Amino acid sequence: MFWDQQLECIEPERLREVQLQRLKEVVKRVYEKVPFYRKKFDEAGIKPEDIRSLEDIKHLPFTSKTDMREAYPFGLFAVPLSEIVEIHTSSGTTGKPVVAGYTVKDIALWAEVMARCLVMVGATKDDIVQIAYGYGMFTGGLGFHYGAQKIGATVVPASAGNTKRQIELMKDFGTTFLACTPSYALYLTEYAKEEMGIDLSTLKLRIGSFGAEMWTEEMRKEIERRMGIKAYNVYGLTEIIGPGVAHECPAQQGLHVWEDHFYPEIIDPETGEPLPEGQEGELVLTSLTREGMPMIRFRTRDITTLHREKCACGRTLAKIERIKGRSDDMIKVRGVMIFPYQIEQAILEVQGVEPHYQIILTRPHYLDEVEVQVEMSKEIFSDDVKTIETLRKRLEKKIEQTVGVRVKVTLVEPKSIPRSEGKAKRIIDKRNLK
Amino acid sequence: MYKVEIISIFVENKPGKLEKITKLLAEAYINILGFSITDARDFGIIKFLVDKPKEAYELFKKNGFVVALNPALGIEMKDKPGGLYEVVKFISSKGINIENALVYVAESREKAYFIFEVENFEESLEKLKDNGFELLKLV
Ligand SMILES: [Zn+2]
Numbered sequence: 001m002f003w004d005q006q007l008e009c010i011e012p013e014r015l016r017e018v019q020l021q022r023l024k025e026v027v028k029r030v031y032e033k034v035p036f037y038r039k040k041f042d043e044a045g046i047k048p049e050d051i052r053s054l055e056d057i058k059h060l061p062f063t064s065k066t067d068m069r070e071a072y073p074f075g076l077f078a079v080p081l082s083e084i085v086e087i088h089t090s091s092g093t094t095g096k097p098v099v100a101g102y103t104v105k106d107i108a109l110w111a112e113v114m115a116r117c118l119v120m121v122g123a124t125k126d127d128i129v130q131i132a133y134g135y136g137m138f139t140g141g142l143g144f145h146y147g148a149q150k151i152g153a154t155v156v157p158a159s160a161g162n163t164k165r166q167i168e169l170m171k172d173f174g175t176t177f178l179a180c181t182p183s184y185a186l187y188l189t190e191y192a193k194e195e196m197g198i199d200l201s202t203l204k205l206r207i208g209s210f211g212a213e214m215w216t217e218e219m220r221k222e223i224e225r226r227m228g229i230k231a232y233n234v235y236g237l238t239e240i241i242g243p244g245v246a247h248e249c250p251a252q253q254g255l256h257v258w259e260d261h262f263y264p265e266i267i268d269p270e271t272g273e274p275l276p277e278g279q280e281g282e283l284v285l286t287s288l289t290r291e292g293m294p295m296i297r298f299r300t301r302d303i304t305t306l307h308r309e310k311c312a313c314g315r316t317l318a319k320i321e322r323i324k325g326r327s328d329d330m331i332k333v334r335g336v337m338i339f340p341y342q343i344e345q346a347i348l349e350v351q352g353v354e355p356h357y358q359i360i361l362t363r364p365h366y367l368d369e370v371e372v373q374v375e376m377s378k379e380i381f382s383d384d385v386k387t388i389e390t391l392r393k394r395l396e397k398k399i400e401q402t403v404g405v406r407v408k409v410t411l412v413e414p415k416s417i418p419r420s421e422g423k424a425k426r427i428i429d430k431r432n433l434k
Numbered sequence: 435m436y437k438v439e440i441i442s443i444f445v446e447n448k449p450g451k452l453e454k455i456t457k458l459l460a461e462a463y464i465n466i467l468g469f470s471i472t473d474a475r476d477f478g479i480i481k482f483l484v485d486k487p488k489e490a491y492e493l494f495k496k497n498g499f500v501v502a503l504n505p506a507l508g509i510e511m512k513d514k515p516g517g518l519y520e521v522v523k524f525i526s527s528k529g530i531n532i533e534n535a536l537v538y539v540a541e542s543r544e545k546a547y548f549i550f551e552v553e554n555f556e557e558s559l560e561k562l563k564d565n566g567f568e569l570l571k572l573v
Contacts, residue, residue, distance in 0.1 A: 369463075376477075376500045378500055383504055385472040392474075
C-alpha cells in the first residue's frame with residue numbers, strides 16, 4: 001500500500017530534478033540564515049551558486065555531532081525562535097545534548113514521512129497503534145504519534161515502560177500495530193508469558209515497527225514468531241527529524257529512504273570520499289526541506305549500503321541495508337571492515353548468553369591477526385576439556401562466517417577482561433600502524 | 435550412598451594458577467585427597483577430590499572461578515600387579531564409560547581408589563554395586 005504512490009514510485013530522473021532544486025534552495029537558505037554554515041562554507045571556499053548538480057554536494061563540508069554540540073542550544077536554527085513550535089533533544093554519552101527545532105511545516109513533514117512508513121507496511125485508519133517508544137524529549141514517541149494520527153489510526157500513546165500495563169492495553173484495546181525498540185518487543189513477549197501467562201501471538205497484533213537500536217535478522221524472526229506479526233525496521237535520527245527517515249517495505253529487504261526530503265550519500269568514514277553505489281560505508285544525510293533546522297551532510301556514523309535498483313514493492317526510492325554498526329567502532333582488518341557488534345552477535349548465537357569479550361588486534365608478520373577473548377561463564381562451562389574445545393572452535397567458525405575474517409578465540413577466566421565504567425573497552429589495537 | 439564429589443575448575447594456562455588455587459584450599463583448611471589436570475591449548479580443567487567438597491565449591495565460586503561440583507564413583511584397587519586393570523575391566527564389562535579419572539590413596543596408605551566420573555551417576559552406581567568390588571563412600 002502507498003500513502004503517496006506517485007511520489008514513492010517517481011521516475012528516477014524526475015526525482016533527481018526535485019532533489020537538485022531543493023538542494024540549491026536549502027544551501028542558499030542556510031548560507032543566508034545560519035552563521036555556522038556561512039562560516040563553514042566560506043572556509044571551504046564554496047558559495048551556494050557552486051551547486052550546479054547533485055554531484056556537487058561533495059564539495060560541501062560535513063556537519064558532525066561535535067558541530068551540533070558547539071552550536072548548543074539554538075545555533076543551527078534557520079528561523080527565529082518564535083517560529084519554532086517544538087524542540088527535541090538527543091542525549092549523547094558525553095557532553096551537551098543535540099537540539100532539534102521544528103516549525104509548523106517541519107511537524108507536518110514529520111507526520112507525512114511517518115505516514116508513508118506506516119501505510120507502506122499495511123497500516124490503515126482501522127489500526128490501533130500502540131506507541132511504546134518514549135514520549136518527551138526523545139523523538140520516538142511523538143514521531144510515530146504524528147504519523148499514526150495523520151493516517152487516521154487510533155493512537156494509544158502508552159510511552160515506554162510499565163510493561164504490565166502495556167500488555168493489558170494490548171489485550172483490552174485489541175492493539176494491532178506496535179511501535180517500540182526491538183529489545184523491548186522481545187522483553188514484552190517474555191514478560192507476558194512468564195508473569196501474566198499471556199501468549200502475545202494469540203492477541204490481535206499484526207504489524208510491528210521497531211528501531212532506535214541495532215538488531216538482527218535472527219531477532220526479527222524471533223519477534224515475528226513470538227508475537228505472530230510482521231516486524232519491520234524503522235530508521236531515523238533526531239538531527240534529521242526523528243523516526244521516519246527510512247522504513248522497510250513488505251519485501252523486508254532494506255529500508256526505503258524518503259529521499260525527496262532526506263538526501264542520502266555513502267562515504268568512506270576514513271577519507272570522507274563518496275563511495276560508489278552498492279559499497280558499504282557511512283551514511284551521510286542532508287535534509288532538503290527542513291525549515292527550522294536544516295542539516296547539510298550530517299555524518300550519521302551509521303554504517304550501511306545504499307541500493308538503487310527498483311524494489312519488488314514498486315517503489316523507486318533508494319534503500320539502505322539495516323544498520324550494521326557505528327563508524328566509531330569500526331576496525332579494518334586485512335582491508336575488511338568489522339564491527340565489535342557483529343562479533344558480539346556471533347558469540348551470543350553460539351553460547352546463548354550475553355558475552356564478556358575483547359578483541360585484540362596484532363600484526364606479527366605484516367598481516368593483521370584477530371584474537372577474540374571470551375570469558376568463561378557458568379552457563380557455558382563444562383567440566384570436560386573436549387566439550388569446551390568444541391565450543392571454542394564453534395565460536396571461531398561462527399565469527400569467521402559473520403565478519404569474513406579468520407579469528408582466534410581464546411577462552412579466559414571470568415572477570416579477567418577489564419570493565420570500565422559505562423562502555424566496556426572492546427578493542428585493544430596493538431598493531432603498529434605507523 | 436557410594437558417592438564422592440569432584441570439583442572441576444576452569445583455568446587459563448598462565449603461570450601461578452595452580453599455586454593460587456591450592457593456596458585458597460590450604461588457607462581454608464581443605465585437604466586435597468587427589469587431583470588431575472587436563473590441558474587444552476590455552477586453558478585447562480583442574481579436578482580435585484577434597485575432604486570438604488561443598489565448602490571448596492563455595493570457596494571457588496566466591497573467588498570468581500567458574501567451578502562445577504559433580505558426583506563421581508570410587509572403586510578400591512588391589513595393591514598387586516594388574517590392580518587397575520581389574521577395576522577398569524570390571525567397569526567396562528558393565529558398559530559404563532569413564533569420563534575423567536584420578537587416583538586417591540587413603541590416609542592410612544593401605545588402600546588406593548580409582549575415582550571416576552560417568553555420564554549417568556545413578557544408573558552406573560546400580561550396575562557397579564554388590565559385585566565384589568569395594569565402593570568408596572565420602573559424602
Ligand atoms: Zn520496497
